[in-house]
Amino acid sequence: MIRFDGVTKRYADGTVAVDDLTLEIPSGQITVLVGPSGCGKTTSLRMINRMIDTTSGTISIDGDDIRKKDPSDLRRGIGYVIQHAGLFPHRTIVDNIATVPYLLGWDKKKARATAMELMERVGLDTKMAKRYPFQLSGGQQQRVGVARALAADPPIMLMDEPFSAVDPIVRKSLQDEFLRLQSEVQKTIAFVTHDIDEAVKLGHRIAVFQVGGTLAQHATPDELLANPAEGFVKEFLGGEKGLKRLRFNRELEDTADDEVQAAER
Amino acid sequence: MTAVADGEPLIRWNWIGDHTDELTTLTLHHLKLALLPILFGLIIAIPLGIMCVRWRWLYPPTLGVANVLYGVPSLALFMLFIPYFGIGSGGQADFTIILPLTLFSLSVLVPNVVDGLRSVPEPVRQAATAMGFGTLRRLVQVELPIAVPVVIAGARVATVASISLVSVGVLIGNGGLGQEFIDGYSRDFTTPIIVSCVLIILLALFSDGVLVTAQRLLTPWARTRRSNG
Amino acid sequence: MNLTDQITAAWNWLTASSHWSGGDGIPHRLLEHLGYSALALAIAAVIALPLGALVGHTGRGGFIVVSFANLARAVPTLGLLLLVVTVTSIGLTPVIIPLIALAMPPILVNTYEGIRAVDADIKDAAKGMGMKGPGVLLKAEIPVAIPLILLGLRTAAIQVVATATIAAYAGIGGLGRYIVDGLARKDYPSVVGGSVLVVLLAVVVQLVFIGIRRAFVSQGLRGSSRTS
Numbered sequence: 001m002i003r004f005d006g007v008t009k010r011y012a013d014g015t016v017a018v019d020d021l022t023l024e025i026p027s028g029q030i031t032v033l034v035g036p037s038g039c040g041k042t043t044s045l046r047m048i049n050r051m052i053d054t055t056s057g058t059i060s061i062d063g064d065d066i067r068k069k070d071p072s073d074l075r076r077g078i079g080y081v082i083q084h085a086g087l088f089p090h091r092t093i094v095d096n097i098a099t100v101p102y103l104l105g106w107d108k109k110k111a112r113a114t115a116m117e118l119m120e121r122v123g124l125d126t127k128m129a130k131r132y133p134f135q136l137s138g139g140q141q142q143r144v145g146v147a148r149a150l151a152a153d154p155p156i157m158l159m160d161e162p163f164s165a166v167d168p169i170v171r172k173s174l175q176d177e178f179l180r181l182q183s184e185v186q187k188t189i190a191f192v193t194h195d196i197d198e199a200v201k202l203g204h205r206i207a208v209f210q211v212g213g214t215l216a217q218h219a220t221p222d223e224l225l226a227n228p229a230e231g232f233v234k235e236f237l238g239g240e241k242g243l244k245r246l247r248f249n250r251e252l253e254d255t256a257d258d259e260v261q262a263a264e265r
Numbered sequence: 266m267t268a269v270a271d272g273e274p275l276i277r278w279n280w281i282g283d284h285t286d287e288l289t290t291l292t293l294h295h296l297k298l299a300l301l302p303i304l305f306g307l308i309i310a311i312p313l314g315i316m317c318v319r320w321r322w323l324y325p326p327t328l329g330v331a332n333v334l335y336g337v338p339s340l341a342l343f344m345l346f347i348p349y350f351g352i353g354s355g356g357q358a359d360f361t362i363i364l365p366l367t368l369f370s371l372s373v374l375v376p377n378v379v380d381g382l383r384s385v386p387e388p389v390r391q392a393a394t395a396m397g398f399g400t401l402r403r404l405v406q407v408e409l410p411i412a413v414p415v416v417i418a419g420a421r422v423a424t425v426a427s428i429s430l431v432s433v434g435v436l437i438g439n440g441g442l443g444q445e446f447i448d449g450y451s452r453d454f455t456t457p458i459i460v461s462c463v464l465i466i467l468l469a470l471f472s473d474g475v476l477v478t479a480q481r482l483l484t485p486w487a488r489t490r491r492s493n494g
Numbered sequence: 495m496n497l498t499d500q501i502t503a504a505w506n507w508l509t510a511s512s513h514w515s516g517g518d519g520i521p522h523r524l525l526e527h528l529g530y531s532a533l534a535l536a537i538a539a540v541i542a543l544p545l546g547a548l549v550g551h552t553g554r555g556g557f558i559v560v561s562f563a564n565l566a567r568a569v570p571t572l573g574l575l576l577l578v579v580t581v582t583s584i585g586l587t588p589v590i591i592p593l594i595a596l597a598m599p600p601i602l603v604n605t606y607e608g609i610r611a612v613d614a615d616i617k618d619a620a621k622g623m624g625m626k627g628p629g630v631l632l633k634a635e636i637p638v639a640i641p642l643i644l645l646g647l648r649t650a651a652i653q654v655v656a657t658a659t660i661a662a663y664a665g666i667g668g669l670g671r672y673i674v675d676g677l678a679r680k681d682y683p684s685v686v687g688g689s690v691l692v693v694l695l696a697v698v699v700q701l702v703f704i705g706i707r708r709a710f711v712s713q714g715l716r717g718s719s720r721t722s
Binding site: 275332333335336337338339340341344345348422425426428429432433435436437443446447449450453454455458459461462465466468469470473 | 497500564565567568569570571572573574576577579580581652655656657659670673674677682685686688689692693696697699700
């Protein structure tokens with residue numbers, strides 16, 4: 001479990017990105033941080049692996065204050081996926097995926113074998129192992145990014161708009177496979193997006209942020225859709241009209257899931 | 266001064282055969298004078314470029330000095346070092362040529378190292394940090410390798426220029442193949458001038474080819490072939 | 495003689511009033527130097543700008559252009575000068591030809607690369623608005639490529655100014671006289687003083703091009719990347 005306790009981030013110029021945030025991200029689930037740009041969701045995410053330092057308050061992982069650990073050690077135990085994948089252009093796909101295992105000093109063979117396994121798990125043809133990132137499509141690069149984050153089997157994954165830069169069709173298939181993968185690996189995931197549809201689709205819990213870096217509502221998707229907080233949250237969900245659409249889509253997906261499960265039975 | 270005598274051919278081919286040893290010695294010396302500056306330049310430019318990226322304030326003044334150095338006539342640059350290493354060919358006097366050309370190569374290499382390091386995409390830098398790379402490890406394993414194509418592009422420009430500029434050193438008595446320019450010029454005899462010009466061009470093209478090959482081998486991941494602008 | 499002495503001697507040489515008048519005076523030599531430089535640069539630009547633009551626009555012959563430019567870069571300027579002097583005689587031609595050879599590669603390559611690198615979207619948009627080939631080149635490609643083209647001209651200008659010192663070897667003056675004559679007479683203050691003048695001239699050329707860039711390059715294109 002990741003816990004924010006009265007966390008504030010104030011920059012040198014006085015802007016407050018995150019204001020007295022208290023939030024729990026439960027283990028083994030996906031918590032989506034959603035909100036408009038400038039609401040502090042990415043800042044919050046990046047404080048978890050100390051890419052950004054807190055001004056005040058504490059963040060703890062399973063009860064341990066993250067500031068007690070060396071930043072590099074902390075980060076090697078947390079998977080991180082970003083919008084443009086950020087793959088190393090000079091390394092092959094398999095070596096990209098094996099980056100953290102190499103850093104942790106794994107045997108090279110074992111690291112590569114793990115990487116090959118992960119390629120299959122994220123739906124990549126292992127024939128691509130020796131290619132370089134520029135030879136892959138955006139969607140494929142993003143899969144490599146996810147595989148790379150999973151390589152050392154970290155208990156926690158931070159994902160910053162990982163599917164925002166690909167086209168809608170690819171995005172949908174990445175989201176679906178991500179859910180399938182998560183049902184297998186059960187990581188503790190903090191997932192940042194500005195897209196409420198994505199939040200509702202992926203999140204076990206949704207934390208809606210508002211500008212000024214405060215938490216507007218923290219609930220399960222069903223609670224959020226059933227009882228959105230008046231004012232900002234309702235507006236962010238698109239008002240009555242938007243809510244109707246989101247509820248409808250959710251029912252549609254649930255029925256589809258039921259059908260799949262029924263068929264599997 | 267008169268032009269070549271009537272009936273004198275531009276090239277007397279037998280001259281080449283008679284002077285093979287001399288030309289070989291000059292060629293080797295020429296390479297030494299031209300390539301050591303590139304080597305020294307790289308040894309200095311890489312840490313200097315890293316510092317310029319790390320401490321941004323350092324770059325504008327460095328670039329200013331580099332731009333001025335680029336505009337200094339090489340002959341003038343050679344002059345500056347005569348009091349320290351003397352005139353002539355071989356031994357200590359070679360540094361009268363090598364050090365100025367090192368300065369010249371820096372004026373090309375430092376901006377290229379900086380550009381190369383800055384060509385590392387921000388998401389890549391961030392991903393490296395987020396995966397637990399420390400500053401030094403990130404520099405050595407991620408940023409420098411990605412900078413290689415741009416640095417080699419700079420090294421190509423500097424190398425070709427250096428090979429051509431060495432010949433100017435003949436005006437202070439140490440110019441590798443440039444030696445033949447003055448011999449030919451003072452005797453109104455074109456063969457040595459043409460032969461050494463051609464040899465210099467061949468040396469430059471050969472060195473350039475070596476660098477291009479090195480780049481292909483070192484950076485199979487580079488998206489496109491980079492031509493040197 | 496150490497560096498401080500060199501600087502003092504050069505300063506004294508530069509500030510001596512006798513060096514500021516007459517046929518061997520600094521103003522006259524400076525004008526000569528600028529004249530040869532400008533002439534060579536202009537001829538090189540007249541040849542290389544259209545050629546680079548054409549090749550960049552059509553996309554044909556790029557490899558040949560780049561290879562030729564690389565070859566030209568490798569030509570030793572001094573060798574070419576002495577060769578032309580030996581074959582013809584001293585005068586303007588042996589000075590101008592090597593300087594043109596020196597100035598062409600950067601102009602040619604930067605123009606070519608600049609035009610070629612113009613975003614395909616911009617070209618499509620221009621065609622979409624009904625422009626024909628020459629219109630696309632003049633109204634879309636060249637304006638976008640201007641920063642790189644200017645950079646090529648700047649590089650060429652600096653090299654030409656620095657190298658025009660060799661004009662002295664063809665017996666036609668320029669600031670190189672102070673360097674070459676000084677060298678022959680072992681008059682180092684003259685050599686250093688002449689060098690300082692050439693360096694200053696190169697700096698002025700840089701500043702002029704920075705000014706041109708400020709004045710003519712669209713705000714939207716500032717910060718365009720540099721190549722060498």
